[in-house]
Amino acid sequence: MARLTFEDLAGIMRECAGADESADLIAGMTFEELGCDSLAVLQIASQIQNRYQVKIPDEAIEELTSPTSMVDYVNQRLAAA
Amino acid sequence: MTAALVTGLGVAAPNGLGTEEYWSATLAGRTGIGRITRFDPERYPVRLAGEVPGFAAAEAIPGRLIPQTDHWTHLALAATDMALDDAGVDPAELPEYEMTVVTASSSGGTEFGQREIERLWDKGPGWVGAYQSIAWFYAATTGQVSIRHGMRGPCGVICAEQAGGLDAAAHAVRMLRSGARLAVTGGTDASLCPYGLVAQLATGALSTSDDPGRAYLPFDREASGYVPGEGGAMLVIEPDDVARARGVHGYGCLAGHGATFDPPPGSGREPGLRRAAEIALDRAGLAPRDVDVVFADALGVPARDREEARAIEALFGPRAVPVTAPKTMTGRLYAGGAALDMAAALLAMRDGVVPPTVGVTELADGCGLDLVREPREMPVRAALVLARGHGGFNSAVALTAVRRTQN
Amino acid sequence: MIDDDARVVITGIGVVAPGDPGTKAFWDLITSGRTATRAITLFDAEPFRSRVAAECDFDPAAEGLSPQEIRRMDRAGQFGVVCARQALADSGLDTGVVPPERVAVSVGSAVGCTMGLEEEYVVLSDGGRNWLVDPSYAVPHLYGYMVPSTLATEVAWASCAEGPVGLISTGCTAGLDAVGYACRLLWEGSADVVVAGATDAPISPITSACFDAIKATSPNNEDPGHASRPFDAERDGFVLGEGAAIMVLERRDAARRRGAQIYAEILGFASRSNAYHMTGLKPDGREMAEAITETLGQARLGPEDIDYINAHGSGTKQNDRHETAAFKRSLGGRAYEVPVSSIKSMIGHSLGAIGSIEVAACALALHHGVVPPTANLHNPDPECDLDYVPLTAREADLDVVLSVGSGFGGFQSAMLLGRAGRP
Secondary structure (H helix, E strand, O other), X not given: OOOOOHHHHHHHHHHHHOOOOOHHHHOXXXXXXXXXXXXXXXXXXXXXXXXXXXXXXXXXXXXXXXXXXXXXXXXHHHHHX | OXXXXXXXXXXXXXXXXXXXXXXXXXXXXXXXXXXXXXXXXXXXXXXXXXXXXXOOHHHHOOHHHOOOOOHHHHHHHHHHHHHHHHHOOOHHHOOHHHEEEEEEOOOOOHHHHHHXXXXXXXXXXXXXXXXXXXXXXXXXXXXXXXXXXXXXXXXXXXXXXXXXXXXXXXXXXXXXXXXXXXXXXXXXXXXXXXXXXXXXXXXXXXXXXXXXXXXXXXXXXXXXXXXXXXXXXXXXXEEHHHHHHOOOOOOEEEXXXXXXXXXXXXXXXXXXXXXXXXXXXXXXXXOHHHOOEEEOOOXXXXXXXXHHHHHHHHHHOOOOOEEEOHXXXXXXXXXXXXXXXXXXXXXXXXXXXXXXXXXXXXXXXXXXXXXXXXXXXXXXXXXXXXXXXXXXXXXXXXXXXXXXXXX | OOOHHHOEEEXXXXXXXXXXXXXXXXXXXXXXXXXXXXXXXXXXXXXXXXOEEEOEOOOOOOOOOOHHHHHHOOHHHHHHHHHHHHHHHHHOOXXXXXXXXXXXXXXXXXXXOHHHHHHHHHHHOOOOOOOOOOHHHOOOOHHHHHXXXXXXXXXXXHHOOOXXXXXXXXXXXXXXXXXXXXXXXXXXXXXXXXXXXXXXXXXXXXXXXXXXXXXXXXXXXXXXXXXXXXXXXXXXXXXXXXXXXXXXXXXXXXXXXXXXXOOEEEEEEEEEEXXXXXXXXXXXXXXXXXXXXXXXXXXXXXXXXXOXXXXXXXXXXXXXXXXXXXXXXXXXXXXXXXXXXXOHXXXXXXXXXXXXXXXXXXXXXXXXXXXXXXXXXXXXXXXXXXXXXXXXXXXXXXXXXXXXXXXOOOEEEEEEEEEOOOO
């Protein structure tokens, strides 16, 4: 079954936000600290929804303030599916 | 009244990325027109265009701006950096509300927009990205330049197709008159994606030639339309007293501007170009005999070339002023075109040489101009830049090497 | 500071706004407190997050456009030309008498002919299937859709204008900025008459999708008539609108000489950029406040002189707080006394057009002595603690009114208008 890894997310962030940080680094930081503004987070979330066929509702996106919370949330949804 | 001095230039042109690269290519008569590489143009009747060579956004602008902006804005951000660097100003040291950005825009983020609209129609609304809302619209460049450099004064975006670059510059001068101490103006364009090209085909004004040396021949007997291009130029302007106080002499002054609109199609009346030129000269306090060179709009469509030649002759007399069109080496750059012509005119003043029009071999009947076809060394103290925009727009800007006061 | 002999007045108004077209229908709607927001009918919005919009019940043929004009112009162009003709007729100006080279045009638009561009794209790409779109299906005026300046061209033709003509495209402040640009042309003497305003027709799949993607528009699809709720605690985004307003601007002396009806005077215009974020707003409202303060300076007036504020009031969480902060910052205690309202509660947010529609609303408010209300305002956001004129219009003796706009790119604009006949 598909899972979102930190490597996957780092790749998506590179593409969506021009944020060129490694998977190890993003695990311990917030999107804001990584220079991803609200539009960048929406863009990242939208890419994940389309690629992984997982729905992230509006209310959830507001809570997903870090790569770690994003990875956890998406993988929970994928596991539940 | 203070004069508006151009103190910095930044050029991203099909025949040179960087001001000096562009200028040396232009004086050498090196064209930037070639087969389109941004997509496969094989199926289209127009396969030539001017593309900016060697532009790598990742090297030219901050990485975070790349995914959120179109190629058009990438080029403008890079050219703005060059222009500010050339002017020797650090915006962080200037009062934030006294800096403004006024750019021309013509077709917005065309390539970005085509990608997003394709996702919408092919896959559905959820596939349209968050950046479409800020990348495609016509104000994207002005907004991004303002943000990047902390310029919080009154900003603007003016659209008048190819004439817009001059109108934007004139508006930037207005901003200096009402208190700004620095304005970034100019424009770029990048409409070379399939939908962008197909939209341009609809005018019937594009050349279908496959020979880069013969495709765009304004005023020539074999004129067959123009070649589109991407890129443009950004200019930094300052009140001359402000610039002088910091020991900067600049390239020349934006001394006068005139804008007119053509009578409706079919009226049979004279188009508005001559009148725009007269207004620009009048505001610059110049007589036609003071003008050393005219940078022509040079559409390359025979009837429109004759109209322009008539306007120039009516104003200056027969073969009385050197006329040139270095855009024969770049193609028409729409929002970037007139800004690039201003840059060329200012460089001509700096170096005392008029850049050539390439490719033209035999002037068409009714186009009896003194068309400069080899670089011509001569002092350039005043230049007139002409521009016409699709739909009836005419603009003219008079540039002067010495300080002249606009009335 | 504006020279006395350069003072600019509005002598003609043409409006096509959501609901029925025409200036009178517009004024009746925005003073009634009714709303023109509804479920989208212009396209099939079923797969979209926000399916609400404020649409114009606009029939181009009934509005006098010829078959050729209808074919040539996209919806934004049609709105603009209908409004220009109405405004010129309303002004009583004889375009045969004014030399065409002294007539200028300044049209604002945020998204230009995007509706025409999208419709043609769908055909040329065969429904989005082909990146290499097929030129054999292109309409002859396709390039006119790609360049927004076409909207200015069409208005210029409708106005017999041969002076300076321009399209101002500063996103959602374009409508205010276009009227401001027109004032500059009159102040500096580049024209004697300016046909000025703005038009946008953004209720289309691509524009809806791009606002869906950033969750800027209201998802209140269950109750479309109450979806636009500026300053309300329950507000959840703006509602897309469409329309145009075009006005005839002249110098006051000339208008008086020809005995023209004067709706209002434009006392000042200023703009600033926040240089902060393309869509985000700084909570302090500093740049909008700066623009307001500068317009007051141009008019030699103070905060106590303002009798009404036509707010941007888009109904997004951040905008309404930003703007409230800007009013407090620039006007001090006066911010708590002066009525503030958002007509977007009734006619939605038509992007670039709305700024001009709001200038027209201000001119009409001065003319009729009525303050339009903010509809749907039942539970004010505690952080929006000014007098937003909830639900019901008020009669008021108005002398000076302020209109503000805020848009993507960080642009903030402010215009001050005064009652006709001010000394």
